[in-house]
Structures are given as structure tokens and as C-alpha cells.
Amino acid sequence: MELLHLHYFRTVAEELNFTHAANRLFISQPALSMTIKKLERELDTELFNRNGRTITLTNQGRILLQSVEKIENELALVKDRLSNPEQDVTISLASSHGRFIQILLAEFLVNPSATLFNTEILSNREILSQLLTDEIHFSISFMEIKHPEVTSEPVIEEDIVLTYPGHYTEQEVMRVLYDNETAKSFLFPSHNKDYNSFIKLKMTEFSLYADSIRYIDDVSLQVALRQQRHFSFVPVSVCRELKLPFVAKDNLTIVSKIYLSRLSRGLTEEQQTVYDTIKQFFLREAASFVK
Template sequence: MNYQIELRHLHYFKVLAEELHFRRAAERLFIAQPGLSRQIKQLEDYYQAQLFERDKRKVSLTPAGQYLQMEVDLLFNQLGKIKEQVEKIEEGKLTSLKLGFIGSAVQTVLPELLVSLKHEQPLIDITLNELSNEFQLEMLLKNELDFGFVRMEKAFPPLKSIPVLTDHFSLVVPKDAKNKNIKKVDILDYQKESFILFSKDYSSSYYNLVMSIFYDHGFEPHVTLKTVNALSIFNLVSQGLGVAIVPSSLKKGYHTHVDFLDLSHLPQRTTLSLVWNEENRNPGLGLLLDIVKKMIK
């Protein structure tokens, strides 16, 4: 029998897929358990596929059910974004934007971008989230972020990217007047030091890039501490717990008792990129992209 599938069928499926228990799902939905079973049966008839495995002890998703759960989660996330955008437009606002960023973006492009956005659209709603590279990419794929500022070489569909800032590295050491006399840093002079680095959670590609600096000089560094926070790195270095290698732009905006020794003579460069999902239909995407492109020029 063919049924007209409505949004409520998918909502019932979503709740049952989360609970994997008919009684608990029915209680969440404020309907009788037989009614829930009937709705799920109609959905299975419509798709001509079994969505749940059922026995007396447990309920589990079939492979078809697992696929449908992913698609339904994306659908309801998109419906939530549509509701949010309609409400903002009704309030006279163009849109709302959710931006993810890593710490170095705050010291470089992000403040200028926010000023320009507010100038173009004074009523725009902006939510900022400081997140690791990997988590930003996950959220962008789910359309839970509109843009991300990440360090990466290349984005893969459906993600797109534009390079915003390419940076060389600096060696971070405890503050010492003698550092002013160093004209060109030799990394080999520091091979016996303990190193404090951004962890792979910050960005695996960035971590590998930094490690290539050591490999080019023929040694494996003694990495004693890893973190995803720049200020933590600087504080640890200032306390004599090690030295660090960071993008040079990070020396802006932090007031810590460390020196930054320039490593521009090394070939390694790191690029801060703006990343977005080309399937995202947020009406504010074009506005932000236009501003960023003008800033780059």
C-alpha cells in the first residue's frame, strides 16, 4: 500500500532511531506505542525497506535505517536553519552567521572582517566559536558552521576554500636580551631542547608541517607538551618548560614574557584559509565572501 509520507513520519523515525526503544520513543512523542509502530510500518512500506530489526530484547537500525538516520538528521538540521533565517529576515536582519576559527585568526583577519561585516549589515547576527581544525571541518560538512578559519592546504568537495594569509614560522623562547643579537636561527642549536607544540587535534596537516622542519634538520624533537591554545604555549615557554615553533602572526596581540625568533629563511609556510560548504544556502555567505575577497586584494 502506498502512503503519503509526511514530516511527522520522519520525526517519529528520528526519535525511535535515537531511543531504539518503542515505549520510550512513544513517551517522548506523546503518542501511544501502537500508533508509533503503525507510523514506522507506513514509512517502511513507502521506502520498501526494513528500517529496524526488532525482537523481544532490543531494537536496532538496519543498514537502510542507518542511512536514513543520517539523511534525516541533515534534513532536520536544515529545517532548523531555515526557521532561524526566516525569523532573522522578519526582524529586518539579513541573516545570522556562525563562524569557527583557530586562535591565530583572531590576531590577523578576524577583527577586520567583523568590523566590515557590521559596517555592511549592522543588524547581522554573528556567533563565534574557537575550535580545532578538524572539528570545524566536521561541523562545516553538517552545516552546523557557515564558515571556518583553518590551517589546511586544500579543501575537498563539498567544502571550498580560499587562502587568506600565508605565514612563515617563528621559534618561541623565554625572553632574554641576548636574543636581540641573533641574526639567523639555526634549529640545530635547539635540538636538545624540550619542544611545546600545537597538538594534532589542532590540525594534523599543520602538525606534520611543523615536524618537517625538524626532519629537514635531521633530528627527532623531544616534544614534551602539546596543546591547542597559543596562550598556553607562550606561558609554558616563559616558565622555562621548553621552546616552541608557531606561525609568526601569533606574536601579535599576546603580551607574554617570550621572544619570537624569525624563521623566514626556512621553506615551510603555513596558510590560514577560509572554508565553507558550497551546499550551504545561508543568504549571508555571499556577503562575507565578498568582504574577505576585498580584504585579500
């Protein structure tokens, strides 16, 4: 299967007319028809439904078209990078939490010439999948990414503490914490099931139970927390940022780790530079992540 033949196929699929496609490709219509028939024989399937001069894509043709578009788009990107080696480097990274991305973008995009980032908020399973397929270069998460092809290193620890409604004092919280009504007042972020499972497991260890679990998105969660009407386990750095009250006792503090993960085979020089810079940033700011 030749790339040129795939390009011919894509052109016919876009034009849905052999004559128009041939004119666009600057080849004869019979030569184009023969190329498509050869491709169909090679794939052992029909790519087009033919009804006189009218043609449409078959289901197999649509599947092939999607793949060809991806291949040609990737080749175009590679060609552009090879012809412009000094262009801006774009780093693709994912995180288990939007706050990690916010922290990094605030730190690294203040410079007009700074590295550009493609970012996503994903579950650990999605992060692993995209690392293995090179869709992202590295990730930042609160849990280790376990796979033989992935290096996942803990960078710093952070304290996750219990914030509570503002009309309570910390002493009052300790008296009402195990009441039934209190159990109905916990908030959890809706975007991250891994985090919620982790927190609920730790709550069980504290003999705390959330009878009616409320899941809300990150933006709504911040708004709700600012109102100081609910209980929630949140990083102490978030409590400081939002000026939230929190229980300082160690026996109600969850100690977690922040991991940087990448493929074990390594990164390019530019990617490694950004990776190391992010790692040093977290190490430098480690004190802000603990009580």
C-alpha cells in the same frame, strides 16, 4: 515514507505507550498502531519490541529515532528562518588555528548587531568533510583545502619565526640552536597535527630536530611562551602580541599562507558578505602577519 508517519513514530518512541502517544497526537490508538506497522513493513524491520502493553525500541528503532530527530529539528529551523527572514544571520566557520577565530571575533563582535558566529577548530580533513556536508559555510586555515567541489584561495602570507628562551640573545641562540639540549626544548601545539607536521618538515629542512617533542594545548602554550623558557616556531604576529623574542633571520623563517575556503557552488548573499568582509580584513592587516 511520509513525514507524518515519522512524526507518529517519534511520538510513540518518546512515550513508549501507544495509548498515551495516540492521545498526544489526537488520533485513535488503533489508527496509530496501524501506521507504525505500515512503517515497519515499509522499512522491512521491527521498530519496537512488544510485550503486552510494554514496548521498547529495537536497535533499528533507536537508529531511526536519531535520524527522525535530526530531520524534524532541521525542518523546525527552516520553518523558523522562513517565518523570520530578517532575523540575525549566523555564520558557521572553522579554522585550523584558534588564533584566527580570536582575531575575527575580536574584530566582528564589537558591534551589538554584528553577525553571530558558530566556530570550531578542526584539522584540514575535518574542515573538508564539514564543508562538503554544509556543516560550516567557510574556513580559515594555514593550508589549502584541496577538493574539486571546494574553492580555496590564498589571502595573505605570514611569517612563522623561531622564538627562544629570554635569557639568550639572538647571537647566542645561533650558537646553541643545534645542541642536543636545545632539541629537547621545543614546544608544539597539541590541537593541530597538520600544523605540527608542516613545522617539523620545515625544521628538517633547517637541519633542526626536536628529540623530545612536547605537545600542549593552546592556552598552556601561550602561558609557556610568555615564560620565555622554550623554543617554538610561532607566527610573528603572536610574537608581537606576547612580546616574545624571535630570530629575524630569513633562513630560519617559515613563509606560510592563510587560505579562505568555501564550496565552489557559492554562498548565500549574507554569507558572501561576511566572507568578503573577512577577506578584506586580512588584506588590510596583512602587514601585521609578516616581519
